[in-house]
Amino acid sequence: MIRFEEITWDNADAVMKLEVFDHQKDFVAPNTYSLAQAFVGLSSGNKLKAFAIYHDKDLVGFILMFRDTGKSNEYGDDDAYDIMRFMIDKNHQNKGYGKMAMKHAIDYIKTQPMGSAEAIYLSFEPENLIAKGLYESLGFKETGQIMHGELVMRRSL
Amino acid sequence: MKLIEITPDNHHEARKIKVKEEQDHFVASIQNTLCDAYIFKESVFKLISTEERIVGYTLIYPHDHEGKKRVNIVRLAIDQKDQGKGYGKVALKMIIDWIKKDYPCDVIRISVEPENIVAKTLYIKTGFIEGEIEGKEQALYMEI
Numbered sequence: 119m120i121r122f123e124e125i126t127w128d129n130a131d132a133v134m135k136l137e138v139f140d141h142q143k144d145f146v147a148p149n150t151y152s153l154a155q156a157f158v159g160l161s162s163g164n165k166l167k168a169f170a171i172y173h174d175k176d177l178v179g180f181i182l183m184f185r186d187t188g189k190s191n192e193y194g195d196d197d198a199y200d201i202m203r204f205m206i207d208k209n210h211q212n213k214g215y216g217k218m219a220m221k222h223a224i225d226y227i228k229t230q231p232m233g234s235a236e237a238i239y240l241s242f243e244p245e246n247l248i249a250k251g252l253y254e255s256l257g258f259k260e261t262g263q264i265m266h267g268e269l270v271m272r273r274s275l
Numbered sequence: 276m277k278l279i280e281i282t283p284d285n286h287h288e289a290r291k292i293k294v295k296e297e298q299d300h301f302v303a304s305i306q307n308t309l310c311d312a313y314i315f316k317e318s319v320f321k322l323i324s325t326e327e328r329i330v331g332y333t334l335i336y337p338h339d340h341e342g343k344k345r346v347n348i349v350r351l352a353i354d355q356k357d358q359g360k361g362y363g364k365v366a367l368k369m370i371i372d373w374i375k376k377d378y379p380c381d382v383i384r385i386s387v388e389p390e391n392i393v394a395k396t397l398y399i400k401t402g403f404i405e406g407e408i409e410g411k412e413q414a415l416y417m418e419i
Contacts, residue, residue, distance in 0.1 A: 125313070125314060126314060127314055130310065150306050153309070153310040153313050154313070155286075157281075157310070157312045157313040157320070158282065158283060158286045160313070161280060161281065168313070
């Protein structure tokens, strides 16, 4: 079973130690960077959530998402959730957790935790074919946009 | 000098702040400090800025301790390029005034590694009184 938990004093050190394989380091920022970014976003009034991803008792990954409005959304003109960061630790990859966790994220976003939305957006480095396959299998489709060197995908809710 | 919020517009500039290498073990990086600010929802983070640019950062933690209102100055760092200009002294006084105004309390606590003579001297000159040694750090207190 995959579940999301808040990042607190109890698990923060462990979350910051999660890392991907060396050849994946260009694909996703370190979790300390993301958590720092989350603080900046929150204190500027953005709606965002960071979670530690658990499989049963094991901490396996990290996800950061925010709710964007049609007005400020740089991908489209719909209210949407943007999955900014998503990673599974190198010791927990190839066990299907990535797909389970992303499915969990979609289900979570469907509950509209930070407001209503029509779509989920995310982006990935073009060389990250595993990510591309995973997102496609969950209903994401490329929009044709390239943002900050990454291919953009959208999934209707 | 002034205390300002970190925002999406200034955080790239802010993240360049670094203490001198030999001070690395005295104070956590701005990135780790922002993580702490995320984790401890009651803590308050501010950038220290001159009129021209960002020169440092601070993190405070207001809380109740043994029936008293206490504010810990958890971090206070000045960028390596801007050290030795007296900014630390001005910043510390400014932080104390800010705490008195926005987080009224009985006592302010700051801690320092005993080898960090520069910081310890600054704190004592500003009015902090030496307290207990806990692990690698010594606490200093200022009654308000």
